[in-house]
Amino acid sequence: MSRPTTRLCTSTADDVFVRGKSLTRELIGELTFTEAMFFQILGRVPGPAETQMLDACLVTLMEHGLTPTAITARMTYTSAPESMQGAVAAGLASVGSLYVGTMEGCAHLLRRIVRAESPQAEAAAIVAEHREAGARVPGFGHPVHRPDDPRSIKLFELARSLGIAGSHVEAIELLSATIDRESGKHVTINATGAIAAVLSDCDVPAEILRGFALISRCAGLVGHIREEQVEPAMHAMWHGAESAVRHE
Amino acid sequence: MSRPTTRLCTSTADDVFVRGKSLTRELIGELTFTEAMFFQILGRVPGPAETQMLDACLVTLMEHGLTPTAITARMTYTSAPESMQGAVAAGLASVGSLYVGTMEGCAHLLRRIVRAESPQAEAAAIVAEHREAGARVPGFGHPVHRPDDPRSIKLFELARSLGIAGSHVEAIELLSATIDRESGKHVTINATGAIAAVLSDCDVPAEILRGFALISRCAGLVGHIREEQVEPAMHAMWHGAESAVRHE
Amino acid sequence: MSRPTTRLCTSTADDVFVRGKSLTRELIGELTFTEAMFFQILGRVPGPAETQMLDACLVTLMEHGLTPTAITARMTYTSAPESMQGAVAAGLASVGSLYVGTMEGCAHLLRRIVRAESPQAEAAAIVAEHREAGARVPGFGHPVHRPDDPRSIKLFELARSLGIAGSHVEAIELLSATIDRESGKHVTINATGAIAAVLSDCDVPAEILRGFALISRCAGLVGHIREEQVEPAMHAMWHGAESAVRHE
Amino acid sequence: MSRPTTRLCTSTADDVFVRGKSLTRELIGELTFTEAMFFQILGRVPGPAETQMLDACLVTLMEHGLTPTAITARMTYTSAPESMQGAVAAGLASVGSLYVGTMEGCAHLLRRIVRAESPQAEAAAIVAEHREAGARVPGFGHPVHRPDDPRSIKLFELARSLGIAGSHVEAIELLSATIDRESGKHVTINATGAIAAVLSDCDVPAEILRGFALISRCAGLVGHIREEQVEPAMHAMWHGAESAVRHE
Known part of the structure; x- marks a missing residue:
């Protein structure tokens, strides 16, 4: 077997x-944590605008209230306080297709539009494919934030003022206009869609986008574990969850 | 049951x-990710010096090469690529007592010294307790970085130049001098010891210290998963691990 | 480094x-799963009585309703259905000190009594230690099953009829009598206490007891995931848990 | 929201x-663990032949040597011995698409054949689809066990002698003959294929098949953790894995 190479870390006594x-x-x-993680993951130190953009995305994804992810981490922590790492791990296990999968899915679509000869035709094809499959276009729609997701507005503003907004932000605007025209109403660009666009414009590959969501949610979960340490909610949440289901 | 309160997150349509x-x-x-996580976890926005100190600690803990944590994440990712979250979770499950438990243990000892009437006597008592139990003092000793851990030197320098170094940095210096005197040789203050001291001087409670290690390692693991995506090492590592053990 | 040996598995083409x-x-x-796991874990094929005893313990531990463990697995599964393994893993992460740690703790105490010159004196010493520390004796007490845990009664009956009951069942009876006398009332021997006793009488080491609980709970969790597939409860449980906490 | 129902567990004081x-x-x-898990997961007590068949499948899947799953569990256990549950959870996180996903994939194909008007035509269609996609048919092929997987032979023998073998075993034989004819050589029916067939003939839905693999592997992992307790191999495996990769 040929020996693969790792380029991440070597050490000496010094x-x-x-x-x-x-x-x-x-x-x-010398580097902030945000700069260092970009360097660790992607192999180059980001510029100041990219760093601010990534900071903004990480701050956006960090905290969402008592979601399944947070409930899981808090329940696990109070059940097995000897293992904070187990509680964070259990929480992160739910950061999957339902919540952050759409970020990757959206980034792949934006890439298709950016690379197409006719972006308009590609956007129309994407909307048609999803309508046919009865599926929502990833990155679009939100149950609460209507007509617009305030986080997306903010992220796009920032992307423009930082000079980050490029072909992928254009692509999501084109896709959004196409969706609105085809559905006859305005559909929200949600925060995962906005993040897919702005991080794609920082050259973050779609394949690793979920990783940034995991780092950010990890910080959010540590906040929930800290709150569980000082004001435990596990037993109340357990009772609430149990009571919400009929037992036969 | 009285209803507990969460203060982390609320939302409106806007x-x-x-x-x-x-x-x-x-x-x-407005905030960097480092500032935002400090705010999320501890409830106050850190000052610029605290932010730089926390950034430095997060950067220090992020990457350690092909440790069990990284090997685990990479093996899990390649075995179940449908679930990057599972790979990160599996990796974090090993960030436990052996690797970061010492950070908390050290922070508790420093707190004892800081609160003692006679710090000197407390430091001596701590060293005696550990010698009696045949245990290493947490935060001290390193297999490679001798006589000094270059990361600890850097973190203490930074803590001093930022004006962060306070009673806990003093306490670890006192503890170090006590250990050296009692053992008749210089014992390294390792990076987990240094981080325990400088974050305690930022008023981070010992109980949540491990959380910051988890966030930082999470970023490190995403870097390993990215490397596994572009230069897979899983099968080589598997073969190497398997061959290192005799099968009967 | 000397090469360690694994004795678990080798294979040929045939x-x-x-x-x-x-x-x-x-x-x-040739072997049931229960016999095979005993052989895999402990290195010898159990006799028929030991097999029935272990079966009884595994059946006892399997299902406990909508506990944090089950809630976690169901929430994780519905959040990331691409990864059933992640949902089971997240659920198992909470099978820790609070729930099954007592099994090991109890087994260690029973071992102390069995090995003592004066079992009576050792039992008294154990009760005194726990009273002094303000701690419950592991394996004793139950919030619902009073005065007796019906599972413990059944397990002890079975242990006697199978000829398994030996020095560790005697030890838990002695410990129980001592606790009752010292506290002036009857305290339940709970199911984890009973399992600690009967499996210790099958020569299962205390150090690996938790492993059997994990296998059994794993089966219980697969049942919850199956129920979640056919009658999803995740969103109701989420809403119930969230509503049980005040948001500020 | 309408209240969903759970039918798994209720309790009284008695x-x-x-x-x-x-x-x-x-x-x-009254029930063995195997019978009890079938009842828990599928809602009916299996007959004696189904129980023996499920036992055989669970025994088959339990232990595979130092696979990534086992390496992960052992590394995690030794890194964080406070949390055996974390080690098992980390190990199970890798029981995903690469290893047991094929079992589900195969079961879905067998269902297609069983339900088709012309099973022959359906089998041919399946082989053609996979050839076109450049994909292996799930359940077929093995790197070591050639020309036949001894586990599959044994499971099919048992299924026949127990009277379990039915339309799904017929379907996999038809699929196997079709593959052999189309590829001009004999391709192994591997153990996951055989298990998919025999458990489908016990009316186990494809959607929950992976659950049985998780239970069985859980027992296998507890065996590895036990071996790690008595003959630690973690550091040797770590060193072996690390040395197998070039560091730049």
Whole structure:
């Protein structure tokens, strides 16, 4: 078997090197955590605008209230307080297709539009495919935030003011206009759609987008575990969940 | 049962509020991810020096090479690529007592010293307790980084230059001097010890310290999953692990 | 580094061997799953009485209704249906100190009594230690099943009729009598206490007891996931849990 | 929201009821664990032949040596021994599409053949679809067990002698003959294919098949954790995995 290569980390007695940069001389105290994670994951230090854009996306995804993810982490923590890592892991296990899968799905569609000879025709084809399959276009629609998702508005504003907005933000606007025209009403561009667009314009590949959501939600979950430490809600949530179901 | 309260998140059609602050007007684009996670977890926006200190700690903990945590995440990802969240969760499950438990253990000891009437006597008592139990003092010793851990040196320098270094950094220096005197040689203050000290001086409670390690490692693991996507090492690692064990 | 040995599995083109036995000639169709897991974990095929006893314990632990473990698995499954394994894993993460830790704790105490010169004195010492620490003796007490846990009664009956009941069942009876005398009232021997006793009498080490609980709960969780597939309760439970907490 | 119903468990002070049966009078001591899990998951007590068939499948899937699943569980256990549940959970997270997904995929194909007007034509269509997509037919092929998988042979023998073998075993034989004819050579029916066929003939729905694999692997992992307790291999495996990758 040929030996694969890892380029992430080497160390000596004197230093640690992450992707070839000295941890103590070039990273600690020199990069923010956001810059460092971009470097770790994608192999290049982001520029200031990209960093602000990624910060904005991470802040957007971090906290969503008592979602299944948060409920799960809090219940697991109080059931097994010896293992905070288990509680965070259990919570993250639900950050899957239903919640963040749409981000990747949307990014793939935007890539198709950007690469198409006729973006208009590609957007129309995408809308037709989804209508035929009876499926929502990923990145669009929201049960509460109507007509517009305030987070998307903010992220697009920021992308423009930072000079990040490029072909993928254009593509989502085109896709949005196409959806609105075809459905005869305005459909929300939700936050996962907006994030797919702005991070694609930072050259983040669709395949790893979910990873940034996981990092951000991880921080959100630590906040829930901290709240569970100081004001435990597990037993009330358990009782509430149990009572919501008829037992036969 | 009395109803517990959550203060983390509420939302309206127009906005989302995290701990009472408007997500779109006060958080996205206004706080870095590091500031936002500190606010989410501890309930106050950190000052610039605290933010830089936390950034430095998160950058320090992020990447450690092909550790069990990283190997686990990469093996799980390639076995079940439908679930990146499962791979990250599996990896984080090993961020436990052996690796980051020492951070909490050290922070508890530093708190004892800070609160003691005689810090010197408390430090001596701590060293005696551990010697009697045949246990290493958490936060001290390192298999590779000798005589000193370059990350600890860097973190203490930064803590001093930022004006963060306070009673807990003093406490770990006192504990270190006590250990060296009692053992007759210099024992490394490792990175988890240094982080315990500097984050305690940012008023981060010992009980939630592991949470910051989890967030940081989560970013590190996403980097490993990305590398696994572009240069898969799973089968080589599997073969290497299997061959290292005799089968009877 | 000296090479450690694994004795669990080898294979050839023609067969697979588990702990030296031919999978196709000696295990499949020859052993029940319960016998096979005992053999896999402990290295010997159990006798018929031990098998029935272990079956009884596994059946006892399997299903407990909408506990945090089950709620977690169901929420995770519906959030990320692409990964049934993630849902089971998330559920199992909460099978920790609060729920099954007592089984191990109880088994350790029974071992102390069995090995003591004076079992009576050891039982008294154990009760005194726990009273002093303000802690419940693991394996004793139950919020619903009073004065007796019907599962414990059944398990002890079975242990006697199968000829399994030995020194550890005697030890838990002695411990129970001591607790009742010291507290002036009858305290329930709960199911985890009974299981600790009867499995210790099958020579199952305390250190691996939790493993059997995990296998049994795993089956219980698959039942919850199946029910979630045919009658989804996740959204009702989520709403119930969320509504049970005040949002500020 | 309409209240969903759970039918799995209710309890009183005197007893616990699982799907309406008394735990203490009808389940503990009356059903084996295999019978009880079938009842828990599918709602009916299996007959003796179905029980033996399920036992055989569970025994087949339990142990596969130092696979990524086992390596992961052992590394996680030794990194965080406070949480055996975390180690099992981490291991199970890799029981996904690559390893057991084929069982479900195969069961879906067998269902198509069983329900088709012309099973021959359906089998041919399935083979053509996979050839066109450049994909292996799930349930077929094995890197080591050639020309036949000894586990499959054994499971089919057992299914016949127990009177379980029915339309789905016929369907996999038809599919196998079609594959062999089209590819001009004999392709192995692997163990996941055989299990898909025989459990489908026990009326186990394809959608929950993976659940039985998870239960069985859970037992296998507890065996690995036990071996790790008595003969730790983690550090050797870590070193082996790390050395198998070039570090740049």
